[in-house]
Amino acid sequence: MLSQPDQAGFLPLDHMHVLVARLMQLGYQCLGPAVENGAIVMRELDAPDGLPRGLQAEQAPGRYRLTQDPHNRYFAWANGPQAIKPQTFAAKETLWRVERDAAGAQQFAAVKPVVPAQAIIGVRACDLAALALQDAHFLREGRRDRHYAERREQLFLVAVQCAEPAPTCFCASTGDGPTPTAGYDLALAELADGFVAVSGSKKGEAVLDALKLAPATSQQIEAARRQGVSAAASQTRSLPGRTLxxxxxxxxxxxxxxxxxxxxxxxxxxxxxxxxxxxxxxxxxxxxxGASSEHARMWDxxxxxxxxxxxxxxxxxxxxxxxxxxxxxxxxxxxxxxxxxxxxxxxxxxxxxxxxxxxxxxxxxxxxxxxxx
Ligand code: SF4
Ligand code: SF4
Structure with a gap:
């Protein structure tokens, strides 16, 4: 189960909006799952009760189709085409601009990224592992990427355990999932009647404290642990468990x-x-x-x-x-x-x-x- 299970709280299913409301009160733009062009993507929630339920997707090689979760859960979907990457490493952005001044000389200026504080709700264990790898690249000593760093610092990550990995998932074999163990502010495991919730940072701890949750019972913690074990066991694809x-x-x-x-x-x-x-x-x-020019970078x-x-x-x-x-x-x-x-x-x-x-x-x-x- 999530790290520090002994300090886990229990968020009843009908109180999810209380968590989102708290994050909104703290000034976070809250992103959660939304359907766009037939896929589940992360978009801004317009209200605390705006998190959809019942979304699921069938996945296979070359195939992704939305379906309905028969149990109407919040996080029954495994993952969509986006992880956290678009929030930290923008698909396209201007890095600097050059303009001619009144005397005709070129003036260069760095473009500062617009960085809202964002809470992403529904991050998966594999997404957190990928973020750690992107950190290793973009934040490496001596070559820190300012645009990435500023966005990264503003993130609040609400991770969820994958209860039903897609048939295409193989995070258990790479050691990266399906239960989040590090890199989150809050982590949730969804059970039939609510969420076992733990914090993974000071920011997360402050949010959980403010919610004044009842402690999760040992049965709830054990149910979440078993759910993670069974999700890992359900994965049929794998990579060899050694360096290739x-x-x-x-x-x-x-x-x-x-x-x-x-x-x-x-x-x-x-x-x-x-x-x-x-x-x-x-x-x-x-x-x-010919009076100005912008220098941009985009995914390639x-x-x-x-x-x-x-x-x-x-x-x-x-x-x-x-x-x-x-x-x-x-x-x-x-x-x-x-x-x-x-x-x-x-x-x-x-x-x-x-x-x-x-x-x-x-x-x-x-x-x-x-x-x-
Ligand atoms: S580039 Fe990648 S996604 Fe496109 S066909 Fe080749 S393997 Fe598939
Ligand atoms: S399975 Fe591995 S290679 Fe493929 S998209 Fe995920 S992290 Fe990238």
Missing amino acids: RDVLMKRLEHPRWDEVAARCLACGNCTAVCPTCFCHAELDEPALD SCFGESHGHLHGFNVRPDIRSRYRQWLTHKLATWHDQFGRSGCVGCGRCIAWCPVGIDLTEEVAALTASEVKP
Whole structure:
């Protein structure tokens, strides 16, 4: 169960709005699940009782369809196409602007991001693990990204335990879920009549104290623990429970790369939905009158042809080399950069790949004879 179960409180089901109201009172813009274009995304709640119930989604390779939860729970959905990434690493933003002054000289100015304090309600364990990886990249010593840092500091994270992972999830095998254990301000486990709630930070503790919850009973805490164990056991996909670095790097000429390249459309969907991918492109957008220009960055993908352009040639001219770059960076050389794999087992790249390419299947084929427990 969530960390510090001995200090858990119990939030009755019909009191969820009290938690949201408290966060709103504290000045947080509260984000929760909402349906947009047939998928569950995080959007601003307009009222404390605005959290929807009964949302669920059926997920499979290349498939995501909304369904109705027969138990009408708040958090029966496993995950949608977004994690926390759009809240910290904006899909597109201006970094600096240049304008001509009255004398015709160019004046450069950094653009400060607009950063509301945001509480995100419904964050999953895999999302928290992905956020920790994004922190390692964007907040690394000597190269701290100001835009990311300012947004990150303003977050209040309400995590929830996944009671019903999607068939595409494999966070248990990567060690990142389905029960949140760190990185949250508050964590909730949803039971039939309410939530076992624990805090994971001083900010979270202050919010829980203000709610004056009754302590969770030992039966409720045990039910939440069992729910997490059974959610983990229900996952059918997995990655091998060891570093794949050496074995994948020895397989750079494996024929499987050609097979997967024949199916892959190089659309970049997998990188857009992946909560740990951080590649970006930079572009200048001059005004038509020539008086000013903005320098922006936007998400980019290693599947795009332009991402491999160096001066005068392309280092990844075909889909085979781009898929191989993505998978070997994510699962192999990420270990050299960040000390762990870049995959947190959320399964988004499987569900949102239009042709249903499944990285767990690709890894199994690539490593079949070499990975031992
Ligand atoms: S590689 Fe796929 S399963 Fe792993 S974190 Fe990224 S989207 Fe999730
Ligand atoms: S693996 Fe799938 S989602 Fe990723 S680029 Fe290829 S077709 Fe698109």
